[in-house]
Amino acid sequence: MSVKYTYWEWNNSLSLGISAIDSQHRRIVDYINELETARIANDKIGISQVLIGLIDYTMTHFAFEEELMQLGDYPYLNAHRQSHESFTKRINHYVEQHENGVDISRKLLSELKLWLSEHISRDDKHYVPYVKKCITQDWLSNTLAKFSTLNMFSLNN
Numbered sequence: 705m706s707v708k709y710t711y712w713e714w715n716n717s718l719s720l721g722i723s724a725i726d727s728q729h730r731r732i733v734d735y736i737n738e739l740e741t742a743r744i745a746n747d748k749i750g751i752s753q754v755l756i757g758l759i760d761y762t763m764t765h766f767a768f769e770e771e772l773m774q775l776g777d778y779p780y781l782n783a784h785r786q787s788h789e790s791f792t793k794r795i796n797h798y799v800e801q802h803e804n805g806v807d808i809s810r811k812l813l814s815e816l817k818l819w820l821s822e823h824i825s826r827d828d829k830h831y832v833p834y835v836k837k838c839i840t841q842d843w844l845s846n847t848l849a850k851f852s853t854l855n856m857f858s859l860n861n
């Protein structure tokens with residue numbers, strides 16, 4: 705892919721001040737831009753590939769966040785988990801449609817951006833004070849080792 709398009713630009717208002725989480729959120733934004741690039745190029749195989757990576761990465765990121773909330777005894781973990789689960793269901797519905805040959809990329813992009821920006825600035829921001837002081841280097845390296853998908857991020861900027 706030569707020309708890259710930007711659908712959603714990361715900005716610091718989305719930052720939670722927890723570098724592991726911030727870099728995962730940035731990688732998701734990166735995936736969204738890769739999806740936009742494949743969509744504009746009308747690259748159907750590219751769209752499928754990005755979708756697989758985006759979904760795998762996002763699900764693993766959710767699991768990572770849930771471990772983090774558990775670490776911090778976050779009292780609203782169940783509600784947050786439910787929010788992750790219902791979003792996952794919606795995304796899987798898009799994937800099904802995509803597999804049936806429906807062009808869902810534009811709708812999916814808009815939903816991803818809307819849901820994620822709201823989720824990060826409202827739900828994720830809420831757990832920060834509960835978890836921030838609990839993160840140790842040991843916990844971080846053990847948990848990142850467990851969720852190896854998250855280690856494969858490479859930001860191009």
Ligand SMILES: [Fe+2]
Binds near residue numbers: 769784788823827828
């Ligand atoms: Fe979350």
